[in-house]
Amino acid sequence: MPASRAETGRRRIAWLAIAAVAIIPVVAAALSPLQRGREFLWVVGGMAGVAALSLLFVQPLLTATAPVLVQAARGLRWHRWGGIAIVCAVALHVGALYAYSPEDVMDALLLVAPTPFSLYGVISLWCLVLTAILAVMRRRLRFSHRNWRIAHSVLAVAIVSAGSVHAILIEGAMEEFSKLMVCIAALAATTVGALEINVLGPLRRRRNLQRA
Numbered sequence: 598m599p600a601s602r603a604e605t606g607r608r609r610i611a612w613l614a615i616a617a618v619a620i621i622p623v624v625a626a627a628l629s630p631l632q633r634g635r636e637f638l639w640v641v642g643g644m645a646g647v648a649a650l651s652l653l654f655v656q657p658l659l660t661a662t663a664p665v666l667v668q669a670a671r672g673l674r675w676h677r678w679g680g681i682a683i684v685c686a687v688a689l690h691v692g693a694l695y696a697y698s699p700e701d702v703m704d705a706l707l708l709v710a711p712t713p714f715s716l717y718g719v720i721s722l723w724c725l726v727l728t729a730i731l732a733v734m735r736r737r738l739r740f741s742h743r744n745w746r747i748a749h750s751v752l753a754v755a756i757v758s759a760g761s762v763h764a765i766l767i768e769g770a771m772e773e774f775s776k777l778m779v780c781i782a783a784l785a786a787t788t789v790g791a792l793e794i795n796v797l798g799p800l801r802r803r804r805n806l807q808r809a
Contacts, residue, residue, distance in 0.1 A: 653787070
């Protein structure tokens with residue numbers, strides 16, 4: 598059924614708020630005084646990480662079911678493209694920082710870096726890599742929809758949780774308030790989305806069937 602005018606208006610307002618939460622940290626980081634005088638690769642790598650963090654906030658909202666913010670088929674298509682964009686942004690983040698300082702990135706990947714934020718970044722990275730592999734190999738591995746849904750949700754929560762801690766611990770170009778805002782928003786959206794898809798939604802459908 599087509600959405601009513603009032604419902605369409607509410608969705609537009611919701612997406613304006615979502616866009617603000619996602620875009621403000623990127624703009625604030627781009628305008629940070631700490632970007633001045635930095636090498637190009639450092640700036641590219643850092644900004645790619647900021648963009649990935651904002652995309653992680655938007656990603657679960659594309660398939661949200663309570664409330665529905667995007668028509669289901671369109672939301673699923675955008676969710677898939679969002680996943681590809683996140684993988685590309687993280688690859689650019691790691692790749693540019695590796696080109697800027699190979700030793701630091703290798704220490705982080707080998708879990709011997711002295712900085713605590715590196716560990717959380719690597720955890721988030723490998724959870725993202727595993728998610729991408731499972732998404733590509735899902736049919737070949739004969740994952741049922743239910744098993745894929747559970748695995749994807751668990752990995753998504755791990756990616757966002759570790760990625761948020763990684764970002765919060767870094768004292769860099771990101772403005773502190775907007776960084777905390779997008780991290781909390783991403784954690785909330787991902788966790789609530791996982792619960793809705795795997796727990797609340799099935800319970801609601803089961804209850805409706807029993808009443809019918």
